[in-house]
Amino acid sequence: EKTKTNFFSKLSKAVAGKSKVDDDVLDNLEEVLVSSDVGVNTTLKIIERIEERVLRDKYLGTDELNQLLREEIAGLLSETNVGEEVDFSIPNQKKPYVIMVVGVNGVGKTTTIGKLAYQFKKQGKKVVLGAADTFRAAAIDQLQVWADRVEVPIVKQNMGSDPASVAYDTLKSAVAQNADVVIIDTAGRLHNKINLMNELTKVKRVMQKVVDSAPHEVLLVLDGSTGQNAFEQAKQFTKATEVTSLAVTKLDGTAKGGVVIGISDQFKIPVKYIGVGEGIEDLQVFNKYEFVDSFFK
Amino acid sequence: MFDNLSDKLDKALHVLKGHGQITEINVAETLKEVRRALLDADVNFKTAKEFTNRVKEKALGQNVLTTLQPGQLMVKIVKDELTSLMGGDAAGIDLSGNPSVILMSGLQGSGKTTFSGKLAGFLKNKKTKKPLLVACDVYRPAAIDQLHVVGEQLEVDVYSDRENNNPVAIAKAAIAHAKTNGHNVVIVDTAGRLAVDEQMMTEIANIHKAIKPNETLFVVDSMTGQDAVNTAKAFNDVLNFDGVILTKLDGDTRGGAALSIKSVVNKPIKFIGTGEKMDAMDVFYPSRMADRILGMGDVVSLVERA
Ligand SMILES: Nc1nc2c(ncn2[C@@H]2O[C@H](COP(=O)(O)OP(=O)(O)OP(=O)(O)O)[C@@H](O)[C@H]2O)c(=O)[nH]1
Ligand SMILES: Nc1nc2c(ncn2[C@@H]2O[C@H](COP(=O)(O)OP(=O)(O)OP(=O)(O)O)[C@@H](O)[C@H]2O)c(=O)[nH]1
Ligand SMILES: [Mg+2]
Ligand SMILES: [Mg+2]
Numbered sequence: 001e002k003t004k005t006n007f008f009s010k011l012s013k014a015v016a017g018k019s020k021v022d023d024d025v026l027d028n029l030e031e032v033l034v035s036s037d038v039g040v041n042t043t044l045k046i047i048e049r050i051e052e053r054v055l056r057d058k059y060l061g062t063d064e065l066n067q068l069l070r071e072e073i074a075g076l077l078s079e080t081n082v083g084e085e086v087d088f089s090i091p092n093q094k095k096p097y098v099i100m101v102v103g104v105n106g107v108g109k110t111t112t113i114g115k116l117a118y119q120f121k122k123q124g125k126k127v128v129l130g131a132a133d134t135f136r137a138a139a140i141d142q143l144q145v146w147a148d149r150v151e152v153p154i155v156k157q158n159m160g161s162d163p164a165s166v167a168y169d170t171l172k173s174a175v176a177q178n179a180d181v182v183i184i185d186t187a188g189r190l191h192n193k194i195n196l197m198n199e200l201t202k203v204k205r206v207m208q209k210v211v212d213s214a215p216h217e218v219l220l221v222l223d224g225s226t227g228q229n230a231f232e233q234a235k236q237f238t239k240a241t242e243v244t245s246l247a248v249t250k251l252d253g254t255a256k257g258g259v260v261i262g263i264s265d266q267f268k269i270p271v272k273y274i275g276v277g278e279g280i281e282d283l284q285v286f287n288k289y290e291f292v293d294s295f296f297k
Numbered sequence: 298m299f300d301n302l303s304d305k306l307d308k309a310l311h312v313l314k315g316h317g318q319i320t321e322i323n324v325a326e327t328l329k330e331v332r333r334a335l336l337d338a339d340v341n342f343k344t345a346k347e348f349t350n351r352v353k354e355k356a357l358g359q360n361v362l363t364t365l366q367p368g369q370l371m372v373k374i375v376k377d378e379l380t381s382l383m384g385g386d387a388a389g390i391d392l393s394g395n396p397s398v399i400l401m402s403g404l405q406g407s408g409k410t411t412f413s414g415k416l417a418g419f420l421k422n423k424k425t426k427k428p429l430l431v432a433c434d435v436y437r438p439a440a441i442d443q444l445h446v447v448g449e450q451l452e453v454d455v456y457s458d459r460e461n462n463n464p465v466a467i468a469k470a471a472i473a474h475a476k477t478n479g480h481n482v483v484i485v486d487t488a489g490r491l492a493v494d495e496q497m498m499t500e501i502a503n504i505h506k507a508i509k510p511n512e513t514l515f516v517v518d519s520m521t522g523q524d525a526v527n528t529a530k531a532f533n534d535v536l537n538f539d540g541v542i543l544t545k546l547d548g549d550t551r552g553g554a555a556l557s558i559k560s561v562v563n564k565p566i567k568f569i570g571t572g573e574k575m576d577a578m579d580v581f582y583p584s585r586m587a588d589r590i591l592g593m594g595d596v597v598s599l600v601e602r603a
Contacts, residue, residue: 035342037522040333105545106406137446138439145438190548227339227522229550253491255524
């Protein structure tokens, strides 16, 4: 809070009565944004927007400035990020609603699935999990622990079996049980490994043999402490699976996750969830204003 | 997305060449490009600033302005400075104890458990040691199972105690177990933790105090952004670790966090992780890392063109 007030009061002092923001303040803003992993390109874009607005509106007090800054930054987040959603809703008309979860190694896919399953279950939905990470040591056991915690069924095969086959089985089982939501866990993979990315495309395709509109959602999980490489992750996973939404994890630490602003802007993918801890309740619906405010704390 | 530095410097250097006279402003322009490349590579904001200031001093000191090929000299200065910052003593792992105790630390998902396995395999196969892996992550679902699977793959013994939820007690018992069973290296895998989590930081400080490791390693994901400095500093304040392990370098990240960490804690980067398989590790090469951060596959061709 202290830094935030300092930053805004400094900013307003420097622009009060002027039609141009002076370099000192812009340097300051640049530092805040780059240090939040917003990246140089996006930071420059934001600074340009601020300069234009100041030139046009010749506004004044700290409050207006604060508001302007929030708006300009939040404006880069995809229009779909209305930032007003408060609950974990899923469309009713698709049944089962299939969510496929993808991302590079260790970002928090499996944990996010556990937390999501908990939220959907709490709303009275019937949830089924699919253990399609058949590669990483004890990945299936890990998802099993989450399934037990949430008390939802899990479909699994042996380690080393074909992930597409697990996904297929999961959907079959979900349809048979008349489930509302299916969440498929996949193995972490770096986006520059072509074979592994092709495998994801296959998992997706095979699911359509059971539910032809599946997956209804491809959730890309990004680690909130990741820097500019997240851009390439978004690009390559989108290429392989048409990512429809993002989750940013580990925002309970000091990392800000600012790289998603540019990603959301460039790829028009909304940020849907944020992870704020390792516990079952530690998942929140994304709020763009709170997110932007966190940069200045 | 990632315009590489060669291209940018190339442009900036053309500016340098085009001018009949080279001025300090041209140098500043070139350094701006260097700084931006560093930021794009996730080098910390302050680190990048300090770095370019240092390069500027060197450049002016070496009379880059009057030399015949200023561009060539600039590139060399940048590259050399980065390499030397990243280097230092390529110290190995301290294996002098009996047993030698190695403590792993780091954020969630950075690759501690995987690297514990890789290191055990390396010590067993390349150094003819008899390692023991110790499961001190009592929190993450199936963390103990994960280490057992890794141990089985490598045919390395794993010590765990599912009835015990006190990592300090587990670690101590494991060392006693190692002594009676002839293990000469003990690798202690711990739970991932955030630097701001006081309780968890106290826990690892207590483990550290209780087992007095020969070697404490900080494991960090090479895709980490600006926050790398905060984390590295906080872990170093608590553990005064001996070295850094940089994981997931088989990706396409530029890995600027390596430079930030090195400059904030000044501890050697000892090994890198280059894949999920148990043999996917390598020692750290400062010069290769410098090239990677700068996005300069081919400095020579750049210089030739300049
Ligand atoms: N502090 C914190 N830790 C998290 C969060 N989300 C996940 N984690 C931790 O991050 C680590 C990795 O999480 P996983 O869910 O296993 O990640 P994953 O993407 O499934 O990993 P792989 O399957 O190995 O690729 C675990 O220790 C989790 O407890 C979060 O929001 N905050
Ligand atoms: N591609 C690649 N993946 C790696 C590397 N090192 C670890 N991983 C993967 O990263 C993920 C996390 O690794 P873990 O070893 O479980 O990480 P951890 O630090 O023990 O995680 P927590 O115990 O949850 O804090 C797993 O999917 C690993 O397979 C590496 O060098 N390259
Ligand atoms: Mg997983
Ligand atoms: Mg682990």
